[in-house]
Amino acid sequence: MPWERTFPPQWSFEKLYWMQSGKECQRKDWKFAHAHECAIFKNLNPRILPSNARALLRMIVRTGHKKYTTEELDLFSQLETHITEIRDQSPEQWERIALSSKAVKAYSGTDMKEETISAFGAKLELNSFNFTNILSDRIGLYLHPYAALINHSCNYNAAVGFDSDTLYIKATRPIQKGEQIFIPYVDATNPVKLRRSELRERYYFDCQCAKCEKDLAEPEHSFLGPEAQNDLSALEGAEIEAYELLNECSSAVETDPKKTAKRLQSSIKFLRQVGAWPVTEQPLISLRDELIASLLADQDISSGFVQAAVRYLRVDPVVYGDERHPVRQLHAYALARVAVSLDYGADRGATSLLGLGDMRTEPTLLAWSVLSRLVELDDEACTVPSFKRMIRWLFDDVNERFKGDTKKPKDRGDDIRKEWEKMQLLVDTALEKGY
Numbered sequence: 001m002p003w004e005r006t007f008p009p010q011w012s013f014e015k016l017y018w019m020q021s022g023k024e025c026q027r028k029d030w031k032f033a034h035a036h037e038c039a040i041f042k043n044l045n046p047r048i049l050p051s052n053a054r055a056l057l058r059m060i061v062r063t064g065h066k067k068y069t070t071e072e073l074d075l076f077s078q079l080e081t082h083i084t085e086i087r088d089q090s091p092e093q094w095e096r097i098a099l100s101s102k103a104v105k106a107y108s109g110t111d112m113k114e115e116t117i118s119a120f121g122a123k124l125e126l127n128s129f130n131f132t133n134i135l136s137d138r139i140g141l142y143l144h145p146y147a148a149l150i151n152h153s154c155n156y157n158a159a160v161g162f163d164s165d166t167l168y169i170k171a172t173r174p175i176q177k178g179e180q181i182f183i184p185y186v187d188a189t190n191p192v193k194l195r196r197s198e199l200r201e202r203y204y205f206d207c208q209c210a211k212c213e214k215d216l217a218e219p220e221h222s223f224l225g226p227e228a229q230n231d232l233s234a235l236e237g238a239e240i241e242a243y244e245l246l247n248e249c250s251s252a253v254e255t256d257p258k259k260t261a262k263r264l265q266s267s268i269k270f271l272r273q274v275g276a277w278p279v280t281e282q283p284l285i286s287l288r289d290e291l292i293a294s295l296l297a298d299q300d301i302s303s304g305f306v307q308a309a310v311r312y313l314r315v316d317p318v319v320y321g322d323e324r325h326p327v328r329q330l331h332a333y334a335l336a337r338v339a340v341s342l343d344y345g346a347d348r349g350a351t352s353l354l355g356l357g358d359m360r361t362e363p364t365l366l367a368w369s370v371l372s373r374l375v376e377l378d379d380e381a382c383t384v385p386s387f388k389r390m391i392r393w394l395f396d397d398v399n400e401r402f403k404g405d406t407k408k409p410k411d412r413g414d415d416i417r418k419e420w421e422k423m424q425l426l427v428d429t430a431l432e433k434g435y
């Protein structure tokens, strides 16, 4: 199947398949498919099928109930499977798909052949997106027959976002007429070797984009100073451990956030102190993201605030050059949200944590400054409508807090500048201490 395709002029097509967990939209989910699956799940209880098998079951059951139009099925049948490569190069994946197909055939009672179900399974694995809520938490899988046609580039010009059950493809930079649309299938901030191995293993191709070309031309770890280069073996060990820790974080169902935060902190410190690892290089970027999530889950709001400020001020402007990038927008919102909860009386230990003694910040003013910039960028931001609404609500809430003040935040330019100076100092101190 060719990997360059012409896109239809509009994407008003209903998704073929989506599923989600959690309370949100469960009613819609019921109407969409679950009504047909419920009896099967009851029989399976207490066993829970893995999400890929559940997705496959849903497609088979909906097909049996003639819930797809001919056009939808036609489009689905044209999607790439790489089934030969999976069978020949990836025995584990093949076995998993074959097992799921066997189970799905038995549970659904379909008369479809097992091979046909396996081909459905392979298609789902290759073409579905991680379905997320507006805060980027993974809640399921999503397959859209047109969106599935978009190819990958590490040097992408668009990104996928979800707003409830609607999929959006948002341009992350201006796209010329006739220019091909590319999205990232993998985390494009990862080192070239990792990106390429993920793409090969999961999608069976080698990326030829300009970013890969540039990164491949540079020696590995070229971002480390000459001193660190002398003892690369120690650093490589720390790097491998960091990736293992990140894997644990993404797969663990239940973790102790305090313990996880400690492990993440020491991993960050080690990479920073031993190798002067730049904060804008992986695995440090993801370690910090996980650290912020763990600190906040542990209610350590002040430390989470400092780390979110490090990310906002030092990491994101380099990693995601454009302020309208969806990840950058999400991180800015997170900083504002944490700042607001600090002001709600959450612990104020940030300054003592960093040894800055009596330095005090006015987090709500900072939140106002971050949010007013987000609101200013609203029209151009590559984020989905509900996210934009969430920003406005928080901004309204913050403005409400200044209601009785004689001077409105918009007239407090000097105070805001001073707040940012203090934040820069906090961030510098955090980084000097190896955080």
Ligand SMILES: C[S@@+](CC[C@H](N)C(=O)[O-])C[C@H]1O[C@@H](n2cnc3c(N)ncnc32)[C@H](O)[C@@H]1O
Binding pocket: 001, 002, 003, 004, 005, 078, 079, 080, 082, 126, 127, 148, 149, 150, 151, 152, 153, 202, 203, 204, 205, 206, 207, 208
């Ligand atoms: C989700 S599909 C994308 C649509 C697919 N190109 C098609 O025409 O059906 C993913 C597959 O597209 C191909 N692909 C995507 N991006 C590519 C790229 N940058 N270079 C080469 N092949 C790519 C690979 O075969 C990959 O497994």
